[in-house]
Amino acid sequence: MTDNNLPVLNAEVAIEKGLTTADAAKRPIKVIQFGEGNFLRAFVDWTIQQLNNNDLFGGNVAIVQPISQGRAKELAAQDNLYTVVLEGLKNGEQVQSRELIDSIGKSLSAVGDWEEFLALADEPEAKIIISNTTEAGIALDDSDTAETVPPKSYPAKLVHLLKRRFDNGLPGFLIIPCELIADNGDTLKKYLLELADKFGYGEDFKAWLENDNKFFNTLVDRIVPGYPRDRAEELWNELGYVDNNMVKAEPFLLWVVSGDAEAIDEALPAKKLGIDLVTPESVKPYRERKVFLLNCPHTTLASVARLAGVATVGEAMNDADVRPFIEKEMHEEIIPVLSLPEDELNKFAEAVLERYANPFVKHALDAIGLNSAAKYVTRCLPVLLNNVKEGxxxxxxxxxxxxxxxxxYGGLAEGKVNISDDPAVVAKFEEAAKSENYAATILADASVWGQDLTEVEGLVDAVAANLEAIKAEGMRPLIKALA
Known part of the structure; x- marks a missing residue:
């Protein structure tokens, strides 16, 4: 119980309120999910819940916390139950819903519960692997070996799980990564095969990996602000229980999965419910539109608006300087270098601005700022380079x-902006900031940007000038000048 006399959500409370049944927890594990963050719980797990509600799935999700920090223990403390709060507009109609998610069968840490994690490979009805380990997650770590327990990288953790599955003679999986990188399924498969060679797992395992598992390239789209901290007690009182894991999202959802469409539609028959899970031959046009026109401006806001004292996306859309700045970034810098028809892109941009301005959503820029360096490389840098390339x-x-x-990231904001990233990445910026020419030093670091950005004509001077101006005047005058 809490000071407001509301019970903390658990199975007993949910059953008493008629929100779930004891049988829900007994569904077999059909999905192994790497990632317990807000996005997957409000996107993938919400979708699984809709399927279970309509007797189209009959299975639960095993959530794996892939790194040492996370919410696995908090979820387990609530018997893996939590609430998704949807608020916003859909087809011009206002949506406000609260739904208990009872489709999580177990939650554990791959770091702290290694043997229990490996045992997920033994689940006979498990057939889908989902992941969202951020843009930086689908990558290898040179320190990982077959004997490293637990290994550092997500691909290494996954290959251990798959090897146990293979050794048990069980069928492979539909492997559906949701990380926002191009060709995420192909990239993950490539790394798994490299690790199979490195770990000495043999040709039979590699053949099983290639032939018994299907890898899908994907794109996911739903704005998920996360835990509604500012309204938590109000929502608890409405729900009749304390939920420390509730997550807020917009009604809009798009899940693009490219690969074996028939296999996806059979395993995840979301189309039958009108959920926008689409299965085209290629993700590329959807990805280009979404990554560059929705995610890139998000990353811009996290990098720019926070330094001007703006805390949320909604505040940014009501800011007389920031909103026109973002609109001009979209229409003058992003749309001109994309390949889709301009009319289509303009319509999508306007829809994005409407979603940004959703009055029900307080999407913290600090949350968007997680792993900003990798996000900028994926979401914004290609657009910058295409502008230069196209003259x-x-x-x-x-x-x-x-x-x-x-x-x-260089520590020049003096604590005004929350930095949430790999300490090793942040250390590169902080070290470079000690040099005589911070801009040139950090832009030359190909380990950060994937290339030496000092080779982009005029970029070093432009960034150096901006750094001086931000230090002298603050960020807002620079935003205003470009609005």
Whole structure:
């Protein structure tokens, strides 16, 4: 119980309120999910819940916390129950719903519960592997070996699980990564095969990996602000229980999965419920539109607006300087270098701005700022480089976003902006900030950007000038000048 006399959500409370049954927890594990964060719980697990509600799935999710920090223990403390709060507009109609999710069968840590994690390979009805380990998650770590327990990287953890599955003679999986990188399924498969060679797992395992498992390239789209901290007690009182794991999201959802469409539709028959799970031959046009017109401006906001004292996306859309800045970034710097028809892109941009301005959503820029360096490389850098390549010159707003990121990560913001990233990545910025020319030093680091950005004509001087201006005047005058 808490001070407000409300019980903390657990199975007993949920059953008493008629929100679930004891049988829900007995569904077999059919999905192994790497990632317990807000997004997957409000996107994938919400989708599984809709399927279970309509007797189209009959299975639960085993959530794996892939790193040492996370919410696995908090979820287990609530018997793996939590609430998804949907608020916003859908087809012009206002949506406000609260739904208990009872489709999590177990939650554990791959770091702290290694043997229990490996035992998930033994689940006979498990047939899907989902992941969202951020853009930085689908990568290898040189320190990982066959004997490293637990290994550091997500692919290494997964290959251990798959090897046990293979050794047990069980069928493979549909492997559906949701990390926001191009060709995420193909990339993950490539790394798993490399690890199989490195770990000496043999040709039979590699053949099983290739032939008994299906890898899918995907794109996911739903704005998920996360835990509604500012309204938590109000929502607890409405729900009649304390839920420390509830998550808020917009009604809009798009899940693009490219590969074996028939296998996806059979395993996840979401189309039968009108859920936008689409199975095209290629993710690329959907990805380009979404990553560059929705996610890139998000990353810009995290890099720029926070330094101007703006805390949420909604605040940014009501800010007389920031909103026109973002609109011009979209229409003058992003849309001109994308390959889709301009009319389609303009419509999508307007829809994105409407979603950004959703009055029910307080999407914290600190949350969007998680792993900003990797996000900038994936979401914004290709657009910057295409502007230069196509003769448009340096896109000033995207360059300012890069500058804001560099300023913050170098420790120059003096605690005004929360930095949440791999300490090793942040250390590179902080070390570079000690040099005589911070801009040149950090832009030359190909381990951060994937290439030496000092080779982009004029970029070093532009970033250096921005860093000086931010230090002298603050970020807002620079935003205002480009709005």
């Amino acid at each position: 448009h010159g340096l896109p000033k707003r995207l360059v300012l976003a890069l500058s804001g990121l560099i300023y913050t």
